[in-house]
Amino acid sequence: MRIAFIGPPGAGKTTQAEKTSDLLDVPVLTTGNILRDHKHEQTRYGTPAEYMETGRLVPDELINHIVDQQLQEPTYSRGVVFDGYPRTVNQAEHLHDRHPLDVVFLLEVQDHHIIDRINERLICPNCQKSYHLNYNPPKVYGVCDSCGTELTRREDDTQAILEEKIQTYREQTKALMEVYQAYGILQRIQADSDIETTWHQIKKVIQQMQDSQQQG
């Protein structure tokens, strides 16, 4: 099964992607991580580092290229849960031509909830695991459960950048939504309440899909 999550920053995509990965026993593919891992790889579009280190947006062609390469690896043969991909219509169409998704979950949240969530968001600078003070707190305050590193706030989460992110999200998500609606695989999920309530809805959809696969 191939699954992707779309939605605004702070909607809980990473958390729900991890839960989905555990349920189906397939790996999560996080664009941010694979770009970091392949930072210095020479491709015909340049290296990711050239963009990342100068703060420029990594072009779709380069991201698509690196994702394609990853998907060739045997780890992803049974399926994959995407986190942070596809982000543009170009990426969505590219993926659809090669490795079509089975379902895309759109996590819908109101703007004020996005702001609340991002402000309470912490990240582990070592292993990149993310936490939320209300929704998904670490076991020990300020310390990463996985590796014991001291957690930090995401430095890009200032109000101005946040509002810009939300605006960009609205435009990008609307376009992606239309694409996936046309493919007939979009599932809207109300993600305004806590992690478990959101997860319950997602799990139900996945289980229904598994049931109908078995019957078919």
Ligand SMILES: [Zn+2]
């Ligand atoms: Zn950690």
